[in-house]
Amino acid sequence: MNRRLQHLLPILDWAPRYTRGEAASDLFAAVIVTIMLVPQSLAYAMLAGLPPVVGLYASILPLVAYAIFGTSRTLAVGPVAVVSLMTAAAIAPIAAQGTAAYLAAAVTLAFLSGLILVGMAVLRLGFLANFLSHPVISGFITASGLLIAASQLKHILGITVEGDTLPHIAQGVFGQIGATNPFTALIGVTAVGFLFWVRKRLKPSLIRLGLRPRQADLLAKAGPLAAIALSILAVVGLGLDDRGVKIVGEIPAGLPPFALPGFDPALWLQLLPAAALISLVGFVESVSVAQTLAARRRQRIEANQELVGLGTANIAAAVSGGYPVTGGFARSVVNFDAGAATPLAGAITAIGILAATLFLTPLFRFLPQAVLAATIIVAVLSLVDLRAIRRTWTYSKADFAAMAATMLLVLFVGVEEGILAGVGLSLLLFLWRTSTPHMAIVGQVPGTEHFRNVDRHSVLTDPAILSLRVDESLYFANARYLEDRIYAEVAARPDLRHVILMCPAVNLIDASALESLEAIADRLHAAGVGFHLSEVKGPVMDALQRSDFFAHFRGYVFLSHFEAVRSLAMEEVAVPRHGQVEDREAALPTD
Incomplete structure (x- = not known):
């Protein structure tokens, strides 16, 4: 007290x-x-x-x-x-x-x-x-x-x-x-x-x-x-x-008029x-x-x-x-x-x-x-x-x-x-900037577990795996932009088998963005492409687990992006096929 x-x-x-x-x-x-x-x-x-x-x-x-x-x-x-x-x-x-x-x-x-x-x-x-x-x-x-x-x-x-x-x-x-x-x-x-x-x-x-x-x-x-x-x-x-x-003139002296x-x-x-x-x-x-x-x-x-x-x-x-x-x-x-x-x-x-x-x-x-x-x-x-x-x-x-x-x-x-x-x-201006967030295709820096923008660094990539880092929280203003970007990248890569959305900068996923993620997962699954998440922050994971997202999600959530790429490249996880639902744990622990 x-x-x-x-x-x-x-x-x-x-x-x-x-x-x-x-x-x-x-x-x-x-x-x-x-x-x-x-x-x-x-x-x-x-x-x-x-x-x-x-x-x-x-x-x-x-x-x-x-x-x-x-x-x-x-x-x-x-x-x-x-x-x-x-x-x-x-x-x-x-x-x-x-x-x-x-x-x-x-x-x-x-x-x-x-x-x-x-x-x-x-x-x-x-x-x-x-x-x-x-x-x-x-x-x-x-x-x-x-x-x-x-x-x-x-x-x-x-x-x-x-x-x-x-x-x-x-x-x-x-x-x-x-x-x-x-x-x-x-x-x-x-x-x-x-x-x-x-x-x-x-x-x-x-x-x-x-x-x-x-x-x-x-x-x-x-x-x-x-x-x-x-x-x-x-x-x-x-x-x-x-x-x-011009002068100030008479100023009354005394206490303020309390009222x-x-x-x-x-x-x-x-x-x-x-x-x-x-x-x-x-x-x-x-x-x-x-x-x-x-x-x-x-x-x-x-x-x-x-x-x-x-x-x-x-x-x-x-x-x-x-x-x-x-x-x-x-x-x-x-x-x-x-x-x-x-x-x-x-x-x-x-x-x-x-x-x-x-x-x-x-x-x-x-x-x-x-x-x-x-x-x-x-x-x-x-x-x-x-x-x-x-x-x-x-x-x-x-x-x-x-x-x-x-x-x-x-x-x-x-x-x-x-x-x-x-x-x-x-x-x-904030809505305009965040409605078209910066997204980067990333690859592995040789000899490290780090991933950087392919347009800025000399990195290693796998034609079967698309690693896409989104540098903004996901909400109603940019949810459709995310969908369009992923669909465009998938359409340009006929040998693609996995898409990993790298989320270290995502502090929020609102209801509109959640629906977009579900739509992306369903459409990619129908096309025979796996959709996965990596480096999801703890509070964001908590919000996803409170929803029914993982009841329909066919991909995996990886603690680190390096582990995601290594596991998918070595086929350590099952690759979802059209019409096939995997019986497995949907999410790994996150921070």
Whole structure:
């Protein structure tokens, strides 16, 4: 019972053994992540079309919930750029930005996302994330990064632009370029340049000046806060808000507005598809980061328990006035590099964000929106991976097609359409590839018991025996292809007496493929040709034995292909003839 409770509440596993050294590491990591998360939370809320303070709300309770239920020691949960973009895309058709209905929809979206994630955990549906292939996710994140960066140009230039696709944004920017506010543009462009310099150059420069790496890292992570402070001083000192520079405005101080989201069946039904998509994308991104970081420390991530952690984090976001959250790549890497030892680092970060919400929000009143936009642009452009596009093109044209379709649809049609098309195309390509599996006629490598493709190696073959290796599981999509290939090979070999289907790569034989194997065996038997199997895996053999396949099968199942060829060549087994049924054991033991 105690072990089961630890599985449901991972905090019970590490908390009893918590040490003073771990506390010091967690505190240091929390300070760095808090410095990073405050400006990001404000910026990502603006990206989602929400008041900036909502980003702070979404960075408090979710961190505490994940610390209790999550399995990663270093994952930093909170608002992220891609989910913020998907939130804005989901709510835009339902309510206008800046209205109470828009905020209510965002809270409901977080609650729905949390329920879906917890429901997936209960049903152990973490495997559904496998349907999002890496090329699709990579293409989606790259396209989203470009789209997000483009969408922030209006804040950098101080113009009004509508639209949520790249053509609409580009048309709006070029159409309004003449209305650019020079003061806003100066602040925005300077902030972008400064933040890029801080990200790439500041830490090495500080180390060269004699600072320790940790001190240099802390100061580098404080770069966005420096940009915020300097821009606020410039606005206040020069009165730039009176010269057209848009500022964040009044941010309410105080605790988050704790309340359950409203239950509006019509709204829930409208948001349900988007919530499911946000849950799936957020889970994939979060688990990918968590597993990567855990592997570096030889730790383990429980995928289904991660569903619980992220689900409760989103529910916590909803009841505290936030919007959908997930594990962030950049923040988690910073948390890891800063030495976070346990999830308590996230809870300490939540305390820091709460302190900022209670006491520092008045200071953000004169913060230029252009600086928040610059923070977003610098953050999302780091997600753009153009090298992945080139690698995928070189390695697999089919995977590149799925990646390209995802990117183009995200940029030119919409976020949801892009990810759905990428998933759909990936599945279709999988069906297409496996419907025509690679099959090879194999022969014996001289002097060994190994068999290799006759087209690639110099091997020995017997004209009376056809050894055919199938390099794919057998299921409904390729069952007929298997039949056609075997019949064609048999028709081309008049001296053939045996066909051996070599199955080391077959992990599954479904009902359709089973019927095809029975049909192949019957037709070959009628033609006086024996049909046999070799190297059948244990689970596949178990499935065959549960059926009535061996009640009709006239061939043999061999443990090794070498034994199959040797036995049949030396006529150590009886050769079935037309109309003759052999009384013998149908199958040999398999692994």
